[in-house]
Amino acid sequence: MKKIAFALLLIALVFSLTSCKVNWFDRQYDVPGWAIAFPVVVFSAVVWFSAGKHIASKQYVCPNCRQSFYPKWWQAAFSLHMNGDRVFRCPHCGRKGFCSPLK
Numbered sequence: 544m545k546k547i548a549f550a551l552l553l554i555a556l557v558f559s560l561t562s563c564k565v566n567w568f569d570r571q572y573d574v575p576g577w578a579i580a581f582p583v584v585v586f587s588a589v590v591w592f593s594a595g596k597h598i599a600s601k602q603y604v605c606p607n608c609r610q611s612f613y614p615k616w617w618q619a620a621f622s623l624h625m626n627g628d629r630v631f632r633c634p635h636c637g638r639k640g641f642c643s644p645l646k
């Protein structure tokens with residue numbers, strides 16, 4: 544719940560950003576909001592993508608059917624986690640729950 548509230552606050556801040564005054568030595572510039580929001584969005588997407596790819600490179604074991612699988616990177620990037628365990632839907636039996644990484 545805290546994560547969702549933080550995300551909503553962040554989105555509200557990004558959209559409320561219309562322009563920004565930047566002081567560069569003796570001069571003052573008006574920087575449009577998109578010039579700040581765009582790199583932030585691109586950077587976040589790159590971090591999210593690479594984190595997803597990194598998590599998806601590990602093999603996880605379903606506690607129900609004991610079969611191992613590799614999650615998709617977009618599932619890995621969105622998945623809830625506790626320690627090393629992550630919530631995935633097992634592609635073999637369809638059970639959704641915490642899966643441990645294969646050592």
Ligand SMILES: [Zn+2]
Pocket residue numbers: 605606607608609610633634635636637638
């Ligand atoms: Zn399973």
